[in-house]
Amino acid sequence: MSLTVLIVDDEENARLNIASFLNGRGYEILHAATLGEAREQVLSGSADIVLLDVRLPDGYGPVLLEETLHIPHRPPIIVITAQGAVDNAVYAMKNGAHDFLQKPIDLVELEKSIKRAGEVVSMRRELSHLRESQHKNLNFVVGQSPVMRTLLDHAQRAAEASVSVIITGETGTGKEVVARAIHRMGPRAKKPFIDISLPAIQSTVVEAELFGYEAGAFTSAEKRKLGLMEIADDGILFLDEISSAPVDVQVKLLRALEEHSFRRVGGTNLIKVDVQVIAASNRDLPKMMADGEFREDLYYRLKVVDLHIPPLREHKEDIPELVGLFIRLNNPQMGLNIEDVTPRAMEALMEYNWPGNIRQLRHVIDRAMLFCDDAAIDLSHLPEEIINTVK
Secondary structure (H helix, E strand, O other): OOOEEEEEOOOHHHHHHHHHHHHOOOOEEEEEOOHHHHHHHHHHOOOOEEEEEOEEOOEEOOHHHHHOOOOOOOOOEEEEEOOOOHHHHHHHHHOOOOEEEEOOOOHHHHHHHHHHHHHHHHHHHHHHHHHHHHHHOOOOOOOOOHHHHHHHHHHHHHHHHOOOEEEEOOOOOOHHHHHHHHHHHOOOOOOOEEEEEHHHOOHHHHHHHHHEEOOOOOOOOOOOEEOHHHHOOOOEEEEEOHHHOOHHHHHHHHHHHHHOEEOOEOOOOOEEOOOEEEEEEOOOHHHHHHOOOOOHHHHHHHOOEEEEOOOHHHOHHHHHHHHHHHHHHHHHHHOOOOOEEOHHHHHHHHHOOOOOHHHHHHHHHHHHHHOOOOOEEOHHHOOHHHHHHHO
């Protein structure tokens, strides 16, 4: 896990000495020479841990503790105080300082203090990602058809081995749902799941989104931005519609996967990461390779496990189970108590060919429940094109 330490001290030599020590131990460093600069950095969320001197040219350093008490998950602040300055230490601890160190700083004690602060940051990240995962994830039910049982088995193996995966299938078949299931089933379940839809991003900024950039890397880069690959460290990065990745980005993505490291745009430092990459596409990637639109080496680097999700029309026997899932999910959200689907309505659902696949089925059930005032969804609650299949 990459951590950024903000060193707040008006003495440049002191900052540089501490920065040199911490850089050698894998920490990234930000500098502030005044209370105002420190306040700006903390409020922007740039720092994971703050090392704060008491005496600053524009004010009393620990005031920053009071000023930032309102910030959710304020970064741990370690206060540096003069030897014997008990009042400073009491004030700092009263206002939520993580720790305090006396000058001259013992670098061994400094490293121990920062490691303890890092554990707090790590715990907060994990809890945050876990809550996000629980909020967003759709319960994953693949049904009882042989093709979907095989898919689940392969997904489970890919999850446990933490290898790269390519998921293919038509739009709406549930590629992201399968990717999230892999996240939930594997050893990275409590780590980040970061998703990016490549078609939704301008091709000129895909590299910056994936790898981040340093301040000054280009005209509008006013401050450092972490890339999604760095944010996904220890977890999973889901690249939706990988076929849309520009060829030059494909080259850099391949290198990052092979070397488990990358450089931010405009940066020189090598960022080490441990990320499981899951890519998805509804396009024919082998054909794109033949046409020179997708790199063959990247394709095979991603395709350690290849999961193809069949269209819903090819495993209609799973429709009743999926319908039951969607009803169970919607009932508490919509304040309903629908318990069933009439035989006539289920016949229509089974006869329809579902060009929009599972996503379309989900929307149809949402709509049907919205217009249903009874305990069961009936034929009349379904869209006209589905009703017509049994007329």
